[in-house]
Amino acid sequence: MPRTLIVSNRLPTKVLRTDEGLTFQPSEGGLATGLGSIYKQGDNVWIGWPGLFVEDEAEEDYIRQKIRADNMAPVFLTEAEIRDFYEGFSNSTLWPTFHYFSEFATYEQAHWEAYVAVNEKFCAAVLAQAGPDDTIWVQDYQLLLLPALLRAARPEASIGFFLHIPFPSHELMRVLPWRNELLRGMLGADLIGFHTFGYMRHFLSSVAHALGLPAQNGRIENGNRSVRVDAFPMGIDYERYAAAAASDEAKGHEARYREALRDTRVILSIDRLDYTKGIAQRLRAFDLLLQRYPEWRGQVSLIMLVVPSRDQVPQYASLKEEIDELTGRINSQYRTIDWNPILYFYRSLPLEELAALFRIAEVALVTPMRDGMNLVAKEYVASRLDQQGVLILSERAGAARELSDAIIINPTDMGQLAEAMHDALVMPKEEQIVRMAAMQALVKRYNVFSWTKLFLNQLAYTKMKQHTLATEMLTEEATKQLLAAYHTAEERLLLLDYDGTLMAFQADPKRVEPDQELRLLLRALTDLPRTRVVIISGRDRHTLEKWLGHLPVDFIAEHGVWLRPAGEEWQLFQQLRNDWMRELRPVLELYVARTAGSFIEEKDYSLVWHYRRADAELGEVRARELLSHLSFMTANTELQVMEGNKVLEIKAAGINKGNAAARWLAKYPAEFVLALGDDRTDEDTFRALPPEAYSVRVGTDARSLARFHIAGPPEVRQLLRQLLA
Numbered sequence: 001m002p003r004t005l006i007v008s009n010r011l012p013t014k015v016l017r018t019d020e021g022l023t024f025q026p027s028e029g030g031l032a033t034g035l036g037s038i039y040k041q042g043d044n045v046w047i048g049w050p051g052l053f054v055e056d057e058a059e060e061d062y063i064r065q066k067i068r069a070d071n072m073a074p075v076f077l078t079e080a081e082i083r084d085f086y087e088g089f090s091n092s093t094l095w096p097t098f099h100y101f102s103e104f105a106t107y108e109q110a111h112w113e114a115y116v117a118v119n120e121k122f123c124a125a126v127l128a129q130a131g132p133d134d135t136i137w138v139q140d141y142q143l144l145l146l147p148a149l150l151r152a153a154r155p156e157a158s159i160g161f162f163l164h165i166p167f168p169s170h171e172l173m174r175v176l177p178w179r180n181e182l183l184r185g186m187l188g189a190d191l192i193g194f195h196t197f198g199y200m201r202h203f204l205s206s207v208a209h210a211l212g213l214p215a216q217n218g219r220i221e222n223g224n225r226s227v228r229v230d231a232f233p234m235g236i237d238y239e240r241y242a243a244a245a246a247s248d249e250a251k252g253h254e255a256r257y258r259e260a261l262r263d264t265r266v267i268l269s270i271d272r273l274d275y276t277k278g279i280a281q282r283l284r285a286f287d288l289l290l291q292r293y294p295e296w297r298g299q300v301s302l303i304m305l306v307v308p309s310r311d312q313v314p315q316y317a318s319l320k321e322e323i324d325e326l327t328g329r330i331n332s333q334y335r336t337i338d339w340n341p342i343l344y345f346y347r348s349l350p351l352e353e354l355a356a357l358f359r360i361a362e363v364a365l366v367t368p369m370r371d372g373m374n375l376v377a378k379e380y381v382a383s384r385l386d387q388q389g390v391l392i393l394s395e396r397a398g399a400a401r402e403l404s405d406a407i408i409i410n411p412t413d414m415g416q417l418a419e420a421m422h423d424a425l426v427m428p429k430e431e432q433i434v435r436m437a438a439m440q441a442l443v444k445r446y447n448v449f450s451w452t453k454l455f456l457n458q459l460a461y462t463k464m465k466q467h468t469l470a471t472e473m474l475t476e477e478a479t480k481q482l483l484a485a486y487h488t489a490e491e492r493l494l495l496l497d498y499d500g501t502l503m504a505f506q507a508d509p510k511r512v513e514p515d516q517e518l519r520l521l522l523r524a525l526t527d528l529p530r531t532r533v534v535i536i537s538g539r540d541r542h543t544l545e546k547w548l549g550h551l552p553v554d555f556i557a558e559h560g561v562w563l564r565p566a567g568e569e570w571q572l573f574q575q576l577r578n579d580w581m582r583e584l585r586p587v588l589e590l591y592v593a594r595t596a597g598s599f600i601e602e603k604d605y606s607l608v609w610h611y612r613r614a615d616a617e618l619g620e621v622r623a624r625e626l627l628s629h630l631s632f633m634t635a636n637t638e639l640q641v642m643e644g645n646k647v648l649e650i651k652a653a654g655i656n657k658g659n660a661a662a663r664w665l666a667k668y669p670a671e672f673v674l675a676l677g678d679d680r681t682d683e684d685t686f687r688a689l690p691p692e693a694y695s696v697r698v699g700t701d702a703r704s705l706a707r708f709h710i711a712g713p714p715e716v717r718q719l720l721r722q723l724l725a
């Protein structure tokens with residue numbers, strides 16, 4: 001029975017060292033709740049760090065045993081690993097970079113090495129548990145390398161990855177010396193999830209720029225696997241927050257607060273201490289509110305809960321000082337004997353007190369500079385049982401993509417933020433209710449349980465799709481069968497595509513002249529008895545003739561426009577026209593003018609626009625544009641537009657390698673047929689072949705009509721050499 005394994009840096013339980021020894025506290029984080037129903041089931045397990053340094057093996061064993069009953073398995077980190085992997089690379093390199101605070105990022109080789117080592121450590125811990133068909137769901141930025149490490153060891157496993165923080169623009173990503181390794185690490189997964197479409201777009205763009213892998217419809221072709229990328233905005237356990245807000249305990253706390261505050265109105269903010277949260281900016285905006293609208297003095301208090309975090313890191317310590325100082329200044333400036341502008345708490349509170357704060361706050365300020373999602377915004381919404389209250393939300397929190405009924409602000413625009421607070425305080429109740437009701441419906445429906453289900457279902461679906469679309473690898477065993485069929489056959493036909501199959505791609509298509517090795521190989525193949533070797537290519541006949549004409553091979557050129565059996569003259573497949581070129585060439589020229597690096601190739605009966613050398617992303621965009629432009633211009637004509645590998649080709653409809661291959665087979669029937677090709681145009685060949693033919697797709701994209709696939713031109717040559725043996 002396949003299992004589901006959850007892997008995250010921290011376990012959903014906190015182990016603390018107290019005077020009474022080690023204590024275990026279940027964590028109430030959103031993720032722990034959301035995945036609770038998954039990891040606690042059957043043999044499933046959650047693997048992660050228990051969150052403290054453990055001195056000896058006896059303690060390790062104790063922890064391991066204690067949490068095993070709750071379906072958890074620990075990964076222990078040394079003090080050096082905590083420093084270099086956790087505080088170092090994770091929190092001082094990735095965290096600032098991914099949140100657009102590059103100026104705070106450090107680039108320490110030693111931290112990187114620790115990051116690699118700890119990801120390997122996690123990999124070993126997962127492998128100790130995982131079977132070949134298990135589903136493994138890796139969480140967050142501390143484990144970006146883990147999917148690929150797992151993939152190498154468990155090629156068949158279903159691996160999901162979810163990033164809880166933003167994925168930044170490639171302009172930030174590219175600053176990291178280890179960007180390619182990080183991206184490749186993530187691509188080990190079958191499904192990669194982000195909170196928003198924006199993060200997903202940034203990721204796809206990074207992958208295209210840094211690794212040169214294109215994506216279509218959120219699918220990246222990576223090696224022999226296609227990786228799905230999608231947005232899964234994480235939700236909360238709505239009922240839990242609604243119930244907490246409705247509890248007698250919360251009501252009791254609220255009554256006490258109300259008594260102390262009398263009729264002062266409350267604006268609330270809750271964050272972990274972090275420079276990404278915009279805490280200081282928020283304080284300045286509150287100061288501005290009191291300056292611009294003196295009538296609020298004595299009337300409104302900001303309750304600011306800051307949860308201690310990472311205070312060993314220098315930036316966090318100085319941020320703490322800044323907040324202390326600002327709060328002190330504002331309070332001392334405006335305070336009266338019976339009113340405090342800011343009620344500042346630097347600690348964490350139990351859930352019921354949090355619920356009481358949510359209840360009492362007429363306005364919630366969630367104004368981070370950057371935030372992957374921000375669950376506090378959703379928790380506030382779930383806690384507003386009377387449907388009143390106003391959420392002020394930063395446009396740079398992932399939550400803003402969903403909660404469009406909040407007052408959305410730019411957190412650096414202090415004036416806008418001050419006005420938003422004023423507007424919120426004077427917003428009519430009816431409007432508050434309309435907005436809050438809409439947000440509640442959304443937060444309730446897209447909750448953390450539906451998030452979990454959606455991700456895991458999508459992962460299962462992605463895996464299933466991979467299986468149904470993928471061709472089988474041409475294994476040693478399959479090669480043996482192929483060779484046996486080849487040796488016993490009376491007549492043998494080899495249909496060989498040229499570019500990408502016999503020769504690797506070059507930036508300049510004119511540079512792909514056959515090398516000595518290939519010429520000798522083809523010569524030897526044509527010397528074989530009862531064997532026809534056909535070069536079936538999209539290239540023009542002149543080039544093929546120049547490069548290979550001296551060999552006794554057959555040619556199918558321009559995707560089947562021209563045919564030439566060895567030793568004979570070129571023949572047209574059928575009568576064709578090319579007067580359309582005059583009209584369409586200027587269109588292609590327009591795209592060349594607009595797309596540096598692209599160019600036109602003119603053949604006898606077709607026109608090709610090449611964009612391999614253009615900027616990867618721009619090339620893809622222009623190709624889409626040109627395709628729709630051309631489909632409009634070629635509607636109701638005899639022409640068709642074909643997409644190849646970084647090319648678009650316009651040619652007569654009905655001319656394709658498949659029709660040419662079929663004709664060839666009719667004329668020269670063979671018992672053994674081997675067809676090798678690497679792109680979409682070769683799929684026509686594969687489709688035209690009888691089922692027993694050996695069709696082999698070359699290259700990293702394994703989705704094909706071919707029966708088998710093989711890695712690349714070197715493997716193709718090796719296979720062909722085996723025919724000579």
Ligand code: GDG
Nearest residue numbers: 030164165234307347348349350351371372373374375376
């Ligand atoms: C990452 C991303 C993304 C806070 N103070 C207290 C307390 N909390 C709880 C809140 C909330 C959680 O902590 C913080 O929510 P975040 O959304 O900031 O989550 P993180 O895990 O820190 O951050 C973030 C998230 O992952 C999920 O993908 O939204 O963008 O950075 O649940 O209520 N809880 C209690 N006392 C407190 O004093 N009990």
